[in-house]
Amino acid sequence: MRSLISIAMVFFMVGSCSIIKDDDIQSQEQLDETLRIFHIQFNEQIDPQLPEAQSVLGFISESSDGKITKIDWGGAIVPREINSNEGASSTMMRFNYLDVNSVPASITANISYGSNGYPSKITHVADDANFEFESWTYTYNSSNRIANMITKRTVPDGSYHIEINDELIYSGNKLSQVIRTIENLVAMTTVNHTINVTRNSSNVISKIFYEESPSKIRHYIQQCPNPDCYYYFSEFQVPMNTGPFGNPIVQHTSTSRGILQRIQLTDSRKNGQTGEVFFPERGPDAFVIHPLLILPDLFIDGKEISQVFINDWWVVNPISNENLFNITEDRNVFVKYKYTVDPI
Amino acid sequence: MKGTLNNYLALTFVVICSTSGWAQFRIPSMDASLKGGYSMVNGSSTDFEGVIVTGSLMIHINEHIAVGPFISQSIDMNFFENEFGFEGSENLAEQSMFGINARFSTSRSKVLRPYLNLSYYSVEMVEDFGGYRLAQKTTGLGGGIGLMIRLNRNLYLNAVEVNARQIKDDIFFLEGANLILELQAGISYNIGRKK
Numbered sequence A: 001m002r003s004l005i006s007i008a009m010v011f012f013m014v015g016s017c018s019i020i021k022d023d024d025i026q027s028q029e030q031l032d033e034t035l036r037i038f039h040i041q042f043n044e045q046i047d048p049q050l051p052e053a054q055s056v057l058g059f060i061s062e063s064s065d066g067k068i069t070k071i072d073w074g075g076a077i078v079p080r081e082i083n084s085n086e087g088a089s090s091t092m093m094r095f096n097y098l099d100v101n102s103v104p105a106s107i108t109a110n111i112s113y114g115s116n117g118y119p120s121k122i123t124h125v126a127d128d129a130n131f132e133f134e135s136w137t138y139t140y141n142s143s144n145r146i147a148n149m150i151t152k153r154t155v156p157d158g159s160y161h162i163e164i165n166d167e168l169i170y171s172g173n174k175l176s177q178v179i180r181t182i183e184n185l186v187a188m189t190t191v192n193h194t195i196n197v198t199r200n201s202s203n204v205i206s207k208i209f210y211e212e213s214p215s216k217i218r219h220y221i222q223q224c225p226n227p228d229c230y231y232y233f234s235e236f237q238v239p240m241n242t243g244p245f246g247n248p249i250v251q252h253t254s255t256s257r258g259i260l261q262r263i264q265l266t267d268s269r270k271n272g273q274t275g276e277v278f279f280p281e282r283g284p285d286a287f288v289i290h291p292l293l294i295l296p297d298l299f300i301d302g303k304e305i306s307q308v309f310i311n312d313w314w315v316v317n318p319i320s321n322e323n324l325f326n327i328t329e330d331r332n333v334f335v336k337y338k339y340t341v342d343p344i
Numbered sequence B: 001m002k003g004t005l006n007n008y009l010a011l012t013f014v015v016i017c018s019t020s021g022w023a024q025f026r027i028p029s030m031d032a033s034l035k036g037g038y039s040m041v042n043g044s045s046t047d048f049e050g051v052i053v054t055g056s057l058m059i060h061i062n063e064h065i066a067v068g069p070f071i072s073q074s075i076d077m078n079f080f081e082n083e084f085g086f087e088g089s090e091n092l093a094e095q096s097m098f099g100i101n102a103r104f105s106t107s108r109s110k111v112l113r114p115y116l117n118l119s120y121y122s123v124e125m126v127e128d129f130g131g132y133r134l135a136q137k138t139t140g141l142g143g144g145i146g147l148m149i150r151l152n153r154n155l156y157l158n159a160v161e162v163n164a165r166q167i168k169d170d171i172f173f174l175e176g177a178n179l180i181l182e183l184q185a186g187i188s189y190n191i192g193r194k195k
Helices: A002-016 A028-034 A302-308 B002-023
Strands: A035-045 A053-062 A068-074 A092-094 A107-113 A119-126 A131-140 A146-154 A161-171 A174-184 A189-199 A205-211 A216-223 A230-236 A248-254 A260-267 A283-288 A314-317 A331-341 B030-042 B046-060 B065-081 B090-105 B112-128 B133-150 B155-166 B179-191
Touching: A028 A035, A092 A331, A174 A302, A205 A302, A260 A283, A283 A331, B030 B065, B030 B155, B046 B090, B046 B179, B065 B112, B112 B155, B133 B179
Parallel strands: A092 A283
Antiparallel strands: A035 A053, A035 A331, A053 A068, A068 A107, A107 A119, A119 A131, A131 A146, A146 A161, A161 A174, A174 A189, A189 A205, A205 A216, A216 A230, A230 A248, A248 A260, A260 A331, A283 A314, B030 B046, B030 B179, B046 B065, B065 B090, B090 B112, B112 B133, B133 B155, B155 B179
């Protein structure tokens, strides 16, 4: 009997040893309350067979209530002339900083919020020039969806100043149309066009039509079997080319808990084909940093809306140069999100 | 780390008690086992796998049935998250299990002794992100098969043991995972009168 008691005591001791600590997160609710983005990392991969190369980190600052207020990007992905830098890094993220002769040392994104808790204004500031070269101002409808977005872009010498006014129209809380007005405040010209969104029977975007002059651009979007995962397939009619062209592929990937993990941007060269495929007619694409693309979860339906605005952040490079652009593999940029938690 | 150390110490204590303590107390016939192996949990987009060590005391009810507690602790475990077919993140992980086992075996033969086992247990799983950890505790029922090879009068080689252990509650960081699969091998030392 004593021996059995001894054995029971031993195993009671063993059973009382827990590997769970008091400060461990022990439920989804607790995780949701405390999780926040720590940094955003860009990786480039110029060949799917090669490892990714980290290009830059964007460090996140938050307000006391947990809202992202600033991203310090540093200067590592500031615009390099794509054509002159071919071979080193071509499928790349860049800011829409148009003055390529004056590369800022660093760029900061500042985010301010309105009374509804959603971003009211986002700016990109070049620190060395203390110059706000890009901004987005948002207003919302009664269901806190973006109703209007005003984009401003300019350069220090004032030779370029453009304002884009996007009015977002919803049908049953689903984006159905964007009416865009582009004002060139230097040339004093105005262009209007409409972006129409069509959906399938599951209310998922199936096509987006951009009517622009002179090029007509048509995008196809498919949703992966997984939620929050999309593929883009696009057809571009670019002057002086008859195609085929590599199409951009954009894929948002989130965990099953809905936490954004990664965005993959592919400059597709193989167009779904196997073996060596050569598209000498087109230079490497670039992807422009855009708040809707980088931080879609700041907005209601942000991922979906970011797809509608693919025109704003995907830059196809139609320049021909067979000697320079011997690109035969898909090229990727990965935007990776690293999270941490608030102290419990 | 402290919890892991405690478990190692306790596990050692179990083995020592089972091999030396019996000299001081009149204890029933039992097997003290120490096994090592591989454990794997597959979620919908996550894997939780690595090396585990298991210690147990199986008290003989009769020649065919033995019942006793067991403890299992991971010593090198990782959490893999597959991002929809792409290579994803990898974090350190930990798993600890404590429960009771029932073993149903054939009679004592000269060489081979196959067995079935059923178990009820409490299991703890931890995923370590460096700056923070996700953890959950749940219970489950499991079963498995194994084969013992007799090495000498008291010593058996557990040549192979395969277990499938159910996870009762959803582990919130292991979406879709409901089964722990284990492959283990080790030794068992028989204490006391043979049954």
